[in-house]
Amino acid sequence: MASLDMNAEGGPKFVGDPLAIPKIKCDSMEDLESYMAHPKHNTDLGFPGELIDNWKEVAIAKIGELAENNRAFQVYLDTCVKCGACTDKCHYFLGTGDPKNMPVARQDLLRSVYRRYYTFAGKNFPWLVGARDLTREVLDEWYNYYHQCSQCRRCSVFCPYGIDTAEISMAAREIMNTIGMGQKYCNEIIAKAKTVGNNLGLNPKALRATLEDLEEDLEEETGLSVRIPLDEKGADILLITPSADFFAEPHIDGLLGYAKVFHEAGVSWTVSSYASEAANFGMFIGSYENMRTLCLRIRQAAEDLGVKRIVFGECGHAWRVAYSFMNTLAGPFDFLDQDYPIPQHIMEFTHDMILKGELNFDKSKNDHFRLTYHDSCNVARGAGMGGYEGGQFDLPREVIKACCNNYFEMDRDTTHESTFCCGGGGGLLTDELMDLRIKGASPRMTAMQQVTEDHGVTHLVAICAICKTQFSKVMPEYGYERESILSVHQLVANALILTGQTIDEDTAPEGDGVATEVNS
Amino acid sequence: MGGSDVSATLFALLYYVATLLLVVGVAMKLRRYAKAPAPLKIPTMPAPRTMKGVYFRLLRETVLFESLFKSNKWIWLFGYLFHLGMLVVVLRHFRYVTYDIWWWLELIQPFGIYASYLMIIGLIGLLVRRFTVERVRYISSPSDYLMLVLLIAIAGTGMAMTFVQPVDIIAVKGFFLGLLRFQINPLPNSPMLLVHLALVAGLMIIFPISKLMHGPGLFFSPTRNQIDNSREKRHLAPWAKKLEE
Numbered sequence: 001m002a003s004l005d006m007n008a009e010g011g012p013k014f015v016g017d018p019l020a021i022p023k024i025k026c027d028s029m030e031d032l033e034s035y036m037a038h039p040k041h042n043t044d045l046g047f048p049g050e051l052i053d054n055w056k057e058v059a060i061a062k063i064g065e066l067a068e069n070n071r072a073f074q075v076y077l078d079t080c081v082k083c084g085a086c087t088d089k090c091h092y093f094l095g096t097g098d099p100k101n102m103p104v105a106r107q108d109l110l111r112s113v114y115r116r117y118y119t120f121a122g123k124n125f126p127w128l129v130g131a132r133d134l135t136r137e138v139l140d141e142w143y144n145y146y147h148q149c150s151q152c153r154r155c156s157v158f159c160p161y162g163i164d165t166a167e168i169s170m171a172a173r174e175i176m177n178t179i180g181m182g183q184k185y186c187n188e189i190i191a192k193a194k195t196v197g198n199n200l201g202l203n204p205k206a207l208r209a210t211l212e213d214l215e216e217d218l219e220e221e222t223g224l225s226v227r228i229p230l231d232e233k234g235a236d237i238l239l240i241t242p243s244a245d246f247f248a249e250p251h252i253d254g255l256l257g258y259a260k261v262f263h264e265a266g267v268s269w270t271v272s273s274y275a276s277e278a279a280n281f282g283m284f285i286g287s288y289e290n291m292r293t294l295c296l297r298i299r300q301a302a303e304d305l306g307v308k309r310i311v312f313g314e315c316g317h318a319w320r321v322a323y324s325f326m327n328t329l330a331g332p333f334d335f336l337d338q339d340y341p342i343p344q345h346i347m348e349f350t351h352d353m354i355l356k357g358e359l360n361f362d363k364s365k366n367d368h369f370r371l372t373y374h375d376s377c378n379v380a381r382g383a384g385m386g387g388y389e390g391g392q393f394d395l396p397r398e399v400i401k402a403c404c405n406n407y408f409e410m411d412r413d414t415t416h417e418s419t420f421c422c423g424g425g426g427g428l429l430t431d432e433l434m435d436l437r438i439k440g441a442s443p444r445m446t447a448m449q450q451v452t453e454d455h456g457v458t459h460l461v462a463i464c465a466i467c468k469t470q471f472s473k474v475m476p477e478y479g480y481e482r483e484s485i486l487s488v489h490q491l492v493a494n495a496l497i498l499t500g501q502t503i504d505e506d507t508a509p510e511g512d513g514v515a516t517e518v519n520s
Numbered sequence: 521m522g523g524s525d526v527s528a529t530l531f532a533l534l535y536y537v538a539t540l541l542l543v544v545g546v547a548m549k550l551r552r553y554a555k556a557p558a559p560l561k562i563p564t565m566p567a568p569r570t571m572k573g574v575y576f577r578l579l580r581e582t583v584l585f586e587s588l589f590k591s592n593k594w595i596w597l598f599g600y601l602f603h604l605g606m607l608v609v610v611l612r613h614f615r616y617v618t619y620d621i622w623w624w625l626e627l628i629q630p631f632g633i634y635a636s637y638l639m640i641i642g643l644i645g646l647l648v649r650r651f652t653v654e655r656v657r658y659i660s661s662p663s664d665y666l667m668l669v670l671l672i673a674i675a676g677t678g679m680a681m682t683f684v685q686p687v688d689i690i691a692v693k694g695f696f697l698g699l700l701r702f703q704i705n706p707l708p709n710s711p712m713l714l715v716h717l718a719l720v721a722g723l724m725i726i727f728p729i730s731k732l733m734h735g736p737g738l739f740f741s742p743t744r745n746q747i748d749n750s751r752e753k754r755h756l757a758p759w760a761k762k763l764e765e
């Protein structure tokens with residue numbers, strides 16, 4: 001239960017405005033630096049281990065190469081008119097006041113160099129157009145500030161040309177990786193996912209043991225044999241889910257929810273130990289090749305297991321990669337059943353079942369929660385759901401409302417396509433960036449405090465593993481308990497009454513403080 | 521007459537060069553934008569599910585500045601006044617390069633003066649914002665101020681010829697019609713006119729090498745011009761295809 005220290009009975013409002021614009025505090029986040037990657041992790045990904053001697057030439061050449069190979073990069077570097085419309089749209093700027101966290105200023109860190117080496121004005125009149133040489137100081141500035149962007153794309157919604165700072169920051173990270181300046185958190189994880197199959201480095205044996213434990217829990221709770229199968233050849237559905245779902249709270253409760261829904265639907269399904277990770281950090285470092293390699297693992301697993309469908313669990317950026325990129329990167333998936341979306345989101349699956357009236361809910365099982373929903377940025381602005389425009393907003397809400405009584409919306413300027421990032425996305429979910437993560441969460445937390453004050457909301461629901469981990473870390477900073485973040489399928493699991501289930505007094509499983517220290 | 525012959529010749533040359541640079545420059549930029557592949561589907565979601573929907577989205581962005589409206593009402597207001605005013609003003613200038621005045625030119629003729637007010641108000645509003653709003657000042661380079669100053673100067677000298685120092689418009693028309701058939705006709709020797717024409721030529725020259733490419737650039741922006749159909753359709757860039765071989 002949330003325990004917010006504030007007047008809930010119509011007292012004066014203490015909560016601020018989630019959109020409040022701070023005063024500029026120049027360079028206030030300048031020294032925040034995420035750890036650099038170990039040489040081994042860089043080379044695992046096909047990059048030089050350490051900063052190469054001719055880094056400057058290589059970096060400049062890479063800018064030109066990207067401009068030729070990626071229209072977004074080229075067009076966005078050229079077309080910004082510095083109108084300033086995006087300057088107050090980034091949660092990191094709102095939270096820190098550092099002007100270099102304003103989207104356009106973040107782009108300018110790279111644009112200034114592009115102009116110096118690739119444009120007439122920048123070559124001849126650098127002072128006129130704010131062009132500058134690439135120096136070690138500039139490179140360090142890139143490293144720090146491109147690792148203060150969660151690639152949430154909120155800025156791109158509000159830019160008159162759709163300039164997407166996420167594209168620039170992905171490109172910048174790719175340039176830095178190309179010269180041997182990778183970030184530890186991302187590169188270490190990608191290396192693990194490429195070798196072991198998941199971000200946690202969880203081996204098949206440990207995974208099997210975990211899933212068997214969970215099956216026992218389910219049997220104890222329901223009196224039924226609700227399975228979480230691993231590597232079962234010939235299953236209809238391959239479930240690809242973030243590895244956090246296997247052992248962290250509240251993620252696990254979501255996994256139990258998927259299992260119950262699949263059980264009730266009577267479909268055969270399986271998890272793969274070879275591709276036991278939905279997350280794809282290749283996107284965060286802008287690496288098409290690494291992203292593709294990880295997607296090909298999923299394809300391989302689907303082929304090896306002979307499944308007919310692929311369903312993704314609750315994960316934000318994974319869903320963006322799956323929905324928007326996977327067909328391109330690892331398709332065509334003509335060996336799968338074409339009657340279903342490829343891939344399908346677990347929310348689409350559950351929503352379908354609800355529409356067909358096949359799920360029987362006891363909503364009162366969730367009555368101890370007063371809920372609001374956090375649209376995760378990669379689902380909201382990077383993917384779709386349900387096969388129609390805006391389905392990614394409706395489906396989760398409809399599922400929540402189908403199994404809960406107390407649901408409230410946050411300020412519309414902070415939800416749907418305008419949602420604020422949790423503050424931990426895009427490869428920033430690492431402890432050394434905690435200061436940034438806490439500050440970056442402030443717009444979302446302020447919007448939540450508003451509904452707490454107005455409607456007594458106690459819990460936040462999300463469908464992203466990064467959001468869940470981030471919130472369980474930062475919510476205590478804002479007066480909530482760390483268990484105040486829930487999975488949507490946790491609510492489903494609580495309320496779903498399985499056919500033939502033994503009902504006891506209180507079956508709602510609650511968070512019991514399992515480790516939340518996860519990397520996905 | 522000698523001085524004005526020289527200036528007519530100079531301006532004739534200037535306008536040939538400026539037109540060439542503008543057309544070739546923009547064409548080269550557009551070719552570059554068109555040639556660079558968009559390797560992945562990245563429309564800002566929710567995005568249209570049909571091509572018709574995409575055209576409609578681009579139309580709204582061009583005609584209404586939809587995203588900007590969502591974003592910031594002041595920038596939208598000033599930006600919209602400026603662009604709308606400028607559009608009408610530019611269209612009105614067609615009368616200097618056509619023999620017969622088209623019917624729609626007649627139609628917008630009376631609005632010309634109001635349009636120039638709108639344009640100036642919008643430009644001044646944008647300039648004031650640039651100086652006074654801390655965040656916008658932070659991201660502005662000298663060129664960003666100069667661009668607005670240039671446009672204000674163009675509009676200002678143009679309006680001065682309407683209100684303060686009228687010029688022989690028939691002669692100006694004669695000069696430009698002449699250019700179209702490679703003849704150099706006399707140009708009225710009015711300082712205001714010459715400054716106006718020089719500034720406009722300057723604008724044409726810098727257009728393709730500056731942020732003014734934002735107009736055409738909008739139509740190449742992948743976050744705005746892509747369809748949301750990535751689950752149904754593969755979208756492979758030529759360089760990415762090579763990875764599969």
Ligand code: HEM
Pocket residue numbers: 081082083160581582583585588595596598599600602603646647664667668671723732734735736738
């Ligand atoms: C399809 C055509 C065009 C579209 C959709 C378009 C749209 C926009 C938008 C949305 C802005 C940002 C808001 C603002 O500051 O007004 C802008 C800025 C600007 N536009 Fe355009 N524009 C177009 C054509 C042009 C042309 C032809 C010119 C000049 C010759 C121009 C000059 C400018 C300038 C100078 C700015 C920056 C204003 C500032 O400094 O704040 N635009 N445009």
Ligand code: SF4
Pocket residue numbers: 079080081082083084085086087103104158159160161162163
């Ligand atoms: S909103 Fe777009 S055009 Fe305006 S300053 Fe930001 S990135 Fe540039």
Ligand code: SF4
Pocket residue numbers: 089090091092101102103106148149150151152153154155156164165166169421
């Ligand atoms: S993508 Fe998100 S984090 Fe990055 S600059 Fe834009 S708003 Fe900020």
